[in-house]
Amino acid sequence: MSLINLDLCFNNFTNLSHSNASLPASLTMLYLCRNNLSTLACGWSFLRLIELLDLSYNPHLPSKAFQGVDLRQTRYLRLRSTNVSVSVLLNVSNVKAGHVDFSGMGLKSNKRLTELCTLLRMRVHWIKNLRLGSNGIKNLKSNTLSNCPKITQSLDLSRNQLKSITCLNFLSGHKHIQSFSAEHNHLTSLPSCTGKNMLSFKNVTELSVRYNRILSVNSHAFNITPNIKTLKLNINTIAFLHREALKGLKKLETLRLDNNLLTDLFNVTFEDLHNLKTLNLRNNHISVIFNGTFQNLGNLTTLDLGGNKITHFEASGLDGLKGLVKLYLDGNNLKQINSARYHVFQDTLKVLDLQKNQIRFLTEDRESPFMNLSKLSDLKLDWQMPYGITLLPRAFFHGLYSLKSLYLSNNRISHLAPDAFDHLTDLRFLTLDSSCVGVAQLQPGVFKNLRKLKTLIVENMGIQNFSKAVFGNLTELEILQLNSNVMRSIDVDALEALPKLQYLDLRKIPLSCTCENSILQNWTLNNKRVQLVYLYSLPCQYDKKFKFYNFDTKVCYIDLGQYLFFSTAAAIFLFTVIPLLYVKLYWKMKYGYYVFRSWFSEQWRRLREEEENCKYDAFVSYNSSDEHWVLNQLLPNLEGNGSSFRLCLHHRDFELGRDIVSNIVSAVYGSRKTICVVSRNFLQSEWCSLEIQLASYRLFDEHRDVLLLVFLEQIPERQLSSYHRMRKVMLKKTYLQWPGSDCTDPVQAQDLFWNKLRRALRKGSIADEEKTDKNEGCCSNDASDTSLCFFVQE
Incomplete structure (x- = not known):
């Protein structure tokens, strides 16, 4: 290039x-x-x-x-x-x-200007442009520029210190001039230019006196320039614009009166401006547009009334604007949109700016105020003061089939109906940033008809979920600004549903650096068509030191499905089987638990090593309700009356402070035998059941005669059948029945009972016990002496 x-x-x-x-x-x-x-x-x-x-x-x-x-x-x-x-x-x-x-060359006096004109005249007879800005010129005499070559195009006197231009009388001899500029001077007023001796500059088409201190514009101030097309009076302090100040400017096309102090416009102010196309009245103090103000402005295409204090238009305030294309009403005090005022230009209006007014809706039952604006392409409704629009009526945009740009920012809309934008089928630009209160719940299908949308700005709306159901129909979308929302993850499928997306802004979104976003991380790094703003600056939500683009995702790709299946299946099986086992095998499991715990603590080994030197001859297992019999009958007959047996009783011999289960285990394995005093109360006791379980374990596992059963009362066999291990012991081993008062000779029967019990305690082997049982013929399952051994279980 x-x-x-x-x-x-x-x-x-x-x-x-x-x-x-x-x-x-x-x-x-x-x-x-x-x-x-x-x-x-x-x-x-x-x-x-x-x-x-x-x-x-x-x-x-x-x-x-x-x-x-x-x-x-x-x-x-x-x-x-x-x-x-x-x-x-x-x-x-x-x-x-x-x-x-010649700007800024120190030509501030009339003398120097005259010398300049003389030098120029010696070289040329005419000059297109004469630039004399920034020379400190304070005034110009009527003959100062008379010696200059004829100026054919423009004279620029900007940035001087002129206080008056006296109807341009210093331009005598330069009637062919086309443009005059006196911007950034000290002009305070524009006087009336009427009279027979006034010069006329019919070739002037542009006049600019911007950036001055003009307070008033008097009547017929521009009589000397009747053919101007562009008049710039903006950025002054004009508070008084005479009703006939613009009189005669029938060819005027652009009028700049913005940034002044105008308060009123009258129906004759613009009376002669039939060819006016652009009228800028922005940033004045106008509060009401009176009837007929623009009645003669049939060719006006742009009307800028923004930044005023307009509260309403009178009935025919906008009449005459039949060709209006752009209407700017932003920054006023309008509280409603009156569609009746727009009927004059409903077929031509393309741009309507209503931002920063006081428009607000509290109910949905309203017809669209834009029903007949079928050509409108640009609508601005953002920043309604002070509360925002608040509620968006369901049919609010009905009729806007040509709308291409819609601005709704900063409006605190509490709810967006799913059909809010259904009629905007040609929309290309939509901004909703900061327009919701709290968390935005965008309904699925809210953008379903916006198939031509190219730019969507939903910044700072409190959006929680970015889903395909909401954004999936935006197939032409190119720019998407999602920054400053609250979603922790973004569905990559929803992004893939936007085939023409080119620009994506995700700043200030608390994306979590977890497996939930591993696919999103991969997508942001590998996609080539979408520009992601500040990708390498996006922080992780909980640790700002780490960045979203490089958080560790290795663990996310381990297939845990199989492990989860088997662990879940095992858990379900256990939760199903354990209750059944608990009901059916409660005591066996409990016994097994204690046996295992004792084995683990090497309790078995220690007790077996000490078995030959047992501390007790017998451990007595009984229920507390049978304690009277144990203390008054069993204890005196086995430890007294010349007997030398040493018994272990739990209330007397258990070690204080020791776990009760450990005490029971020590008592069972620290005694040569275990005497179980069986009664109905005994069978219902959990601790007694545990004691007989441990004793029977020794009986069946070690094949030693360590268990003696003494029945204090008659218990039917059907009641014993539920106690499986006791029934098994009775079928295999000798047991004794305490003779009751119904015996033929209770005294003799009790003597025989104690003799049999002492003999059983002295025996050390199973063979000896069985031999003794047969010789005695009594107190066994096959007893033959019915006169004395009536206490044998029937």
């Missing part, structure tokens, strides 16, 4: 010295402003192709620097704030006088 424009300002150049170098032939604009040039010191042809040369703000640049430099092709030479003398420059340089900008 060929270089056309070269900006070298602010580089501290002191000269343009070169060694036979040349600028590119394509270069036409060269900016050397704000350097320290004290000379050009360049060859004759170095600058010959430059058309725009800016040497302004080089305070040490002298006039002689241009001697020997070819500037014939230069069409604009700017020398503001240099040390260049106009007269010397025109004598030593071949630049055309009409192509020099």
Whole structure:
């Protein structure tokens, strides 16, 4: 590409010295402003192709620097704030006088201006543009510019100190001038220009007096310029605009009155402006638009009333605007949208700006105020003050079939109906940022008809879920701004449903750096078509030191399905089987538990090693309700009356502070035998049941005669059948029945009972016991002596 424009300002150049170098032939604009040039010191042809040369703000640049430099092709030479003398420059340089900008060259007096005009007149007879800005000119006499060459296009007197332009009488002899500018001066008023001796500048088409201090514009102020097309009166302090100030401006097309202090507009103010196309009244103090104000503005296409204090329009306040295309009403005090006022331009209006008003809806039962605006393409309703629109009526946008841009930002809308945007089938741009209260619940299908939408801004709406059901129909979407919402994850399928997406903003979204977003991380790093804003700056939600793009996702790809299946199946099986086992095998499991615990603590080994030297002859297992019999019968007969047996009783011999189960285990395995005093209460006791379980374990596992059963009462066999292990013991081993009072000879029977029990305690082996049982013929399952052994279980 060929270089056309070269900006070298602010580089501290002191000269343009070169060694036979040349600028590119394509270069036409060269900016050397704000350097320290004290000379050009360049060859004759170095600058010959430059058309725009800016040497302004080089305070040490002298006039002689241009001697020997070819500037014939230069069409604009700017020398503001240099040390260049106009007269010397025109004598030593071949630049055309009409192509020099004389702004900022110290021409502040009428004398110097007259000298300039004389020099110019000696070289040319006419000049297109005369630029005299920033020279400190305070006033111009009627003959000051009379000696200048005829100005055919424009005169610029901006940034001087003019206090009056006196109906342009200083332009006598320059009736062909087309544009006059006196911006940034000290003008305070524009007087009436009527009278027989007034000059007329019929060729002037543009007049600008912006950035002054004009307070009033009097009647017929522009009589001398009847054919102007552009009038700029903006950025002044105009509080008084005479009703006939604009009288006669029938060719005016653009009128700038913005940023003034106007309060009232009258129906005759714009009476003659039949060709006006653009009227800018922004930032004044207008509160009411009266009937007929714009009655004669049939060709007006743009009306800007923004930034005023308008509360309402009178019935025919907008009448006459039959060709209006753009209407700006932003920044006013309108509280409702009155569709009846828009009927005049309903077939032409394309842009309607209502932002920053006071429009608010509290109910949904409203008809669309835009029903007949079928050509409207741009609608702004954002920033309604002070509470926002609050509620969006269901049919609010009905009729806007041509709408392409819709602005609804900052409106605190509490609910968006699923059909809120159904009629906006041609919409291309939609902004809803900061428009909801709290968390936004976007309904599935809310954007279903926006198939042509290209830009969607839903920033700071409190959106929790980004789903395909909500955003899936936006097949033409190119720009999506989701920043400052509250979703922790984003469905990649929803993003993939946007095939034309090019720009995605996810800033300030608390995305979690978990497996839930592992697919999203992979998508953001590998997609080539979507520009993701600040991807490498997105932090993890809970640890700002880590970034979303590189959080560890290795664990996310382990297939846990099989493990979860088997663990779940095992858990279900256990929860099903354990209750059944608990009911059927409670005591066996409990016994097994204690046996295992004792085994684990090597209790079995210790007790077996001590078995030959047992501490007790017998451990007595009984229920507390049978304690009277144990203490008054069993204890005296086995430990007293000359007997030498040592019995272990739990209330007397258990070790204090020791676990009760450990005490029972020690008692069973620390005694040669276990005597179970069986009664109905015994059978119902859990601890007694545990004691007989442990004793029977020794009986069946060690094949030793360690268990003696003593029945204190008759217990039917059917009651014993539920006690499986006791029934098993009775079928295999001898048991004794305590003789009751119904015996033939109770005294003799009890003596025999104690003899049998002592003999059983002395026996150490199973063989000995069985032999004794047969010899005695009594107290066994096959007893034959019915006179004495009536206590044997029947």
